Amino acid sequence: MPRDVTLHAVAEAAGVSLATASRALAGTGRVSAQTVATVRRAAAELGYRVDPIARALRAGSTRIVGMIVPVIGNPFFAQLVDAVEQRLHEEGFELLLADSHGELAEEARRLAVFDDRRVDGILAVPSDRRRSGPALAGAGSPVVQVDRTSEGSATDAVGVDNQVGMRLALEHVGDRGARTLTYVGADDVTSNGVERFEAFSGLIDRMPFEAYAPIRGEFSVASGAAAADELVGRGALPDAVVTASDLIAFGLVARLREHGVVIPRDVLVTGFDGIPFAEIFSPGLTTVAQPVDAIAADAIGFLLARMRGDDSPVRRSLLAPTLVVRGSTTRDDGPVGTARGRSGTRRER
Amino acid sequence: MPRDVTLHAVAEAAGVSLATASRALAGTGRVSAQTVATVRRAAAELGYRVDPIARALRAGSTRIVGMIVPVIGNPFFAQLVDAVEQRLHEEGFELLLADSHGELAEEARRLAVFDDRRVDGILAVPSDRRRSGPALAGAGSPVVQVDRTSEGSATDAVGVDNQVGMRLALEHVGDRGARTLTYVGADDVTSNGVERFEAFSGLIDRMPFEAYAPIRGEFSVASGAAAADELVGRGALPDAVVTASDLIAFGLVARLREHGVVIPRDVLVTGFDGIPFAEIFSPGLTTVAQPVDAIAADAIGFLLARMRGDDSPVRRSLLAPTLVVRGSTTRDDGPVGTARGRSGTRRER
DNA sequence: CTGAAAGCGCTTACAG
DNA sequence: CTGAAAGCGCTTACAG
Numbered sequence: 047m048p049r050d051v052t053l054h055a056v057a058e059a060a061g062v063s064l065a066t067a068s069r070a071l072a073g074t075g076r077v078s079a080q081t082v083a084t085v086r087r088a089a090a091e092l093g094y095r096v097d098p099i100a101r102a103l104r105a106g107s108t109r110i111v112g113m114i115v116p117v118i119g120n121p122f123f124a125q126l127v128d129a130v131e132q133r134l135h136e137e138g139f140e141l142l143l144a145d146s147h148g149e150l151a152e153e154a155r156r157l158a159v160f161d162d163r164r165v166d167g168i169l170a171v172p173s174d175r176r177r178s179g180p181a182l183a184g185a186g187s188p189v190v191q192v193d194r195t196s197e198g199s200a201t202d203a204v205g206v207d208n209q210v211g212m213r214l215a216l217e218h219v220g221d222r223g224a225r226t227l228t229y230v231g232a233d234d235v236t237s238n239g240v241e242r243f244e245a246f247s248g249l250i251d252r253m254p255f256e257a258y259a260p261i262r263g264e265f266s267v268a269s270g271a272a273a274a275d276e277l278v279g280r281g282a283l284p285d286a287v288v289t290a291s292d293l294i295a296f297g298l299v300a301r302l303r304e305h306g307v308v309i310p311r312d313v314l315v316t317g318f319d320g321i322p323f324a325e326i327f328s329p330g331l332t333t334v335a336q337p338v339d340a341i342a343a344d345a346i347g348f349l350l351a352r353m354r355g356d357d358s359p360v361r362r363s364l365l366a367p368t369l370v371v372r373g374s375t376t377r378d379d380g381p382v383g384t385a386r387g388r389s390g391t392r393r394e395r
Numbered sequence: 396m397p398r399d400v401t402l403h404a405v406a407e408a409a410g411v412s413l414a415t416a417s418r419a420l421a422g423t424g425r426v427s428a429q430t431v432a433t434v435r436r437a438a439a440e441l442g443y444r445v446d447p448i449a450r451a452l453r454a455g456s457t458r459i460v461g462m463i464v465p466v467i468g469n470p471f472f473a474q475l476v477d478a479v480e481q482r483l484h485e486e487g488f489e490l491l492l493a494d495s496h497g498e499l500a501e502e503a504r505r506l507a508v509f510d511d512r513r514v515d516g517i518l519a520v521p522s523d524r525r526r527s528g529p530a531l532a533g534a535g536s537p538v539v540q541v542d543r544t545s546e547g548s549a550t551d552a553v554g555v556d557n558q559v560g561m562r563l564a565l566e567h568v569g570d571r572g573a574r575t576l577t578y579v580g581a582d583d584v585t586s587n588g589v590e591r592f593e594a595f596s597g598l599i600d601r602m603p604f605e606a607y608a609p610i611r612g613e614f615s616v617a618s619g620a621a622a623a624d625e626l627v628g629r630g631a632l633p634d635a636v637v638t639a640s641d642l643i644a645f646g647l648v649a650r651l652r653e654h655g656v657v658i659p660r661d662v663l664v665t666g667f668d669g670i671p672f673a674e675i676f677s678p679g680l681t682t683v684a685q686p687v688d689a690i691a692a693d694a695i696g697f698l699l700a701r702m703r704g705d706d707s708p709v710r711r712s713l714l715a716p717t718l719v720v721r722g723s724t725t726r727d728d729g730p731v732g733t734a735r736g737r738s739g740t741r742r743e744r
Numbered sequence: 745c746t747g748a749a750a751g752c753g754c755t756t757a758c759a760g
Numbered sequence: 761c762t763g764a765a766a767g768c769g770c771t772t773a774c775a776g
Contacts, residue, residue: 096511098512099451101753104755124470127467131492135493140493141492143491147481164448323645413769415745426745446769453752453771
């Protein structure tokens with residue numbers, strides 16, 4: 047369908063040329079205040095809205111930002127997309143959303159489409175720490191990596207400070223009396239998988255804990271459930287399990303329950319992310335909550351700056367998370383430890 | 396940044412005109428097989444990809460579908476967006492996502508942007524049954540309403556069969572021995588709020604239940620929690636609470652627990668939607684699961700047909716949900732009812 | 745079957 | 761400060 051009211055109509059109504067009308071509306075170039083007023087009035091009366099397609103073809107800017115996430119079905123990414131969409135819209139941009147489903151090839155394909163579509167910028171949650179780099183580096187518009195990073199693509203990045211997060215979780219379970227710990231997290235495919243594990247490992251050496259062999263899989267409920275089986279199979283349970291995501295913690299707790307292990311009575315459990323569901327989970331999940339809105343704001347701030355041509359050195363913003371304490375680490379009968387000693391309670395199903 | 400390889404370059408390499416190159420690539424018009432092959436080879440060698448912006452300006456089609464949801468943070472909509480994005484991509488379309496945050500004005504604004512952007516079609520989850528109509532009816536491209544419907548906009552619609560869903564829930568709790576029921580759902584602002592309530596009301600008259608006064612708020616955890624307070628305040632609890640969404644059920648169960656009411660021992664509870672979280676909730680939530688993939692597929696099917704010019708009568712597709720039985724309605728000690736009689740167990744906090 | 749030309753609706757040097 | 765003109769990269773009548 048043809049446009050109803052074009053710039054041509056506005057120019058005609060205002061009695062000026064197409065060029066002047068364009069400049070008056072855009073507020074660019076030297077145009078008399080008088081002319082600007084006349085043109086703007088005409089545009090308003092006619093209900094003129096610039097055609098983004100024509101502008102994009104000519105000016106090269108689409109005012110669209112592409113965002114690619116591993117999977118929108120993960121509540122954490124849903125929260126992130128929500129925050130991003132809102133802020134982007136405030137800035138006058140639209141969001142083109144793509145889901146890589148964690149697949150590298152799909153990710154590359156979607157990034158290529160972003161290029162074809164001439165998005166002005168890209169927000170990417172890379173699917174693979176070591177292999178997402180090339181596709182990101184090859185993008186035709188500025189890229190900001192969000193939540194996760196990949197090697198080999200020197201772009202701005204915004205994410206949570208995993209070091210701080212892990213320390214919060216560890217100090218908390220320590221305060222609650224835990225002495226033996228098991229880490230349940232994700233493998234080395236993602237930066238968060240690596241960083242959270244390394245943060246845990248580094249901190250544990252300087253703290254009065256005994257750490258059992260870590261279990262590493264994926265950021266998923268299923269993976270947490272598998273970890274529960276593994277833990278129970280080992281025999282002695284730790285005082286606490288520190289996980290790398292809320293989904294993992296959910297799966298872990300749910301499966302431990304089936305094994306007859308009661309949280310927090312038998313084991314303390316912490317999550318990571320702070321998704322809304324952690325609050326209504328039973329028991330409420332103590333978790334390291336990410337400042338999602340701040341992450342979105344910073345990421346978009348970086349992206350807008352790059353889009354304006356900012357060529358300052360690449361920067362990485364690490365935002366501090368906060369600990370939200372709930373039932374999964376708090377028991378009515380006070381801190382664990384003294385009462386239970388260092389050996390975990392063994393529960394058979 | 397200027398395009399690297401344009402149609403012009405392809406035409407030159409193939410030794411044909413721009414027009415012929417365009418037709419050969421599009422597979423439109425009469426072009427000799429020989430020419431088509433030559434042009435396609437040249438395009439492949441040069442790595443040519445059509446510029447969607449230029450094509451859109453000229454041809455009017457963007458191959459972008461806009462989708463507006465009340466809030467992507469709601470796991471049900473996240474699931475829906477996930478399914479839609481996947482299918483749309485299979486069909487060669489991109490997804491422009493907008494979030495109305497349940498506000499009518501925002502919804503209208505986002506729909507206007509979709510028009511400006513010349514999306515080829517719109518998938519909408521209307522925020523208001525009675526007031527979203529005009530904005531939808533005024534859209535410049537085909538619209539399919541998904542999950543919810545609004546009055547006054549005669550568009551295709553796809554959603555779950557609420558009648559079937561409610562019947563599944565009611566028959567199930569009946570089988571489990573419940574005789575007294577309370578409905579906890581959403582108000583009249585959305586079509587699902589109305590339909591689920593009316594389905595409940597209509598069915599209850601023909602079934603051997605005694606229904607207590609319904610409680611209606613929003614499709615949210617907070618609303619479910621408030622309903623729990625209300626229920627407990629009334630004194631006698633029903634044998635079962637049938638809710639209109641999983642989020643409501645979560646809030647309800649979590650708050651009832653704080654009041655000392657144990658599910659399913661004291662009250663059976665059912666949800667609606669079938670979001671992934673229902674499975675790991677404790678107790679697992681028995682819920683009416685929506686066929687999300689089928690809903691997405693149907694919606695996109697309708698939309699594509701309209702985009703192709705199909706002008707058959709407006710149709711509405713109602714997809715049957717299925718019941719997923721979990722712990723919130725199943726107790727080890729068998730059906731309720733006989734043991735507990737018709738009066739609900741009263742629990743004080 | 746193929747090509748020359750117009751044109752989608754803007755923006756932006758280039759003149760004046 | 762303002763206008764005439766070119767052109768972004770395609771598609772599509774219109775001729776032939």
